[in-house]
Amino acid sequence: MDIVITYVDGLDPVWQESYRSCVGDTINTKHFRDWGTLKYLLRGIERHLPFIRNVYLVVSGESQVPEWADRENLKVVLHRDIIPERFLPVFNSASIEIFLHRIPGLDREFIYFNDDIFPLRDCRPEDFFREGRAAAHFQRHLFAAGMYKRHSRNGDRLAREAAGLGPSALFRRPQHACTALLREVFEEVWQLEAGRLEASVSPVRREDNVNFSVFADYAFYTGRTFPHRVSNRHFSTAVASADKVCTFIASPTSDFACINDVNMPEEKFTVFRDALLEAFGKAFPGKSRFEL
Secondary structure, three states: OEEEEEOOOOOOHHHHHHHHHHHOOOOOHHHHOOOOOHHHHHHHHHHHOOOOOOEEEEEOOHHHOOOOEOOOOEEEEEHHHHOOHHHOOOOOHHHHHOOHHHOOOOOOEEEEEEOOEEEOOOOOHHHOEEOOEEEEOEEEEOOOOOHHHHHHHHHHHHHHHHOOOOOOOOEEEEOOOOEEEEHHHHHHHHHHHHHHHHHOOOOOOOOOOOOOHHHHHHHHHOOOEEEOOOOEEEEEOOOOOHHHHHHHHHOOOOOEEEEEOOOOOHHHHHHHHHHHHHHHHHHOOOOOOOEO
């Protein structure tokens, strides 16, 4: 199995110029801010998921590739490699995610990571896939409060229709953690619903976007998942202190930690970031094969 990570460095001036030329708006810091923690995500993968075959890093362009990346081991995928030119540039994670299956050489079984999810304890292949089926854990919702839940609702509705099921007042939202996915599920949904998927693509977030959860939902509705909750602890930097998060990194009680960014004053961000980098540096002091 492989891992796919989507990544953006919002401080990259080339990326910033592209964003402003396309969108002409203020950059939303919390969506694009780089905490400098990507190398620790990769070190966690090497230590705690040693069964992984390839790790693919999906970025908008060459200027987004970290200077420390060893491209012999970290497989860099540019947006133009997987997203049709008519949709570029795109700064919307939901619209990027629906094209992940087009990564050349991608394994049938792959795990999707956002760059704020960190492996902290040993994992097993069967935590993600068993007998060709993908692990899945969903929450059911009636109301779609917030953009991410709206995208999940859109995906669930599309997946039900693609699977030949009737409408439902409730919708499913996948667990906010790394997600086990099947490449052929992407391909099937695209074959069935290409027009609607393409219509949902936009440079920046819109309420009608469909994110990758459509493929997790379709896999569930077509019997290609098994119930399993990924061992994950979610931290929002809006409420969790740096000390609390760093203590967890040092002595984790879950396999993964998701550290979710929020809008915050620059001074608070700097203090929080520096504390995280110190904690990750102690937890993962040696370079991984993904680093020069």
